Amino acid sequence: MEKDFFQAVFDLARLIPQGRVTSYGAIAKALGTPKSARMVGYAMNASHQISDIPAHRVVNRNGLLTGKHHFNYPKEMEEKLLKEGILVQDDQILDFEKVFWDPSTELTNFF
DNA sequence: AGCTTGACTTTGA
């Protein structure tokens, strides 16, 4: 199976449980290419045209909603996160450590 | 084939 990096990111992104978030680097690491963290975000950019990808559950390593600007409207990301029970304030996830979901840890046998 | 861009991460000062 020669699915693109994007596909892999999308698949994993869909596995993110509700009320949890993860970082681009974590996804990249889970995919086996920790250095391609930027690609994860790049892939998410395309996720809009692909299907229902919970891109709002993916933030940078600081728990900051860096990608909010790429949504239909910036507030959308924040609203969705809040709706899922994730505390967000000023584009920053408050309890980031609590809601952080590491696919590499939770889905070790994902491959 | 090469160059540019990017929703990041890590390291050094």
Place this chain on the structure above:
DNA sequence: GTCAAAGCCAAGC
């Protein structure tokens, strides 16, 4: 603790 710079891989042109 903060701020700045380099590195990184993949897609698009």
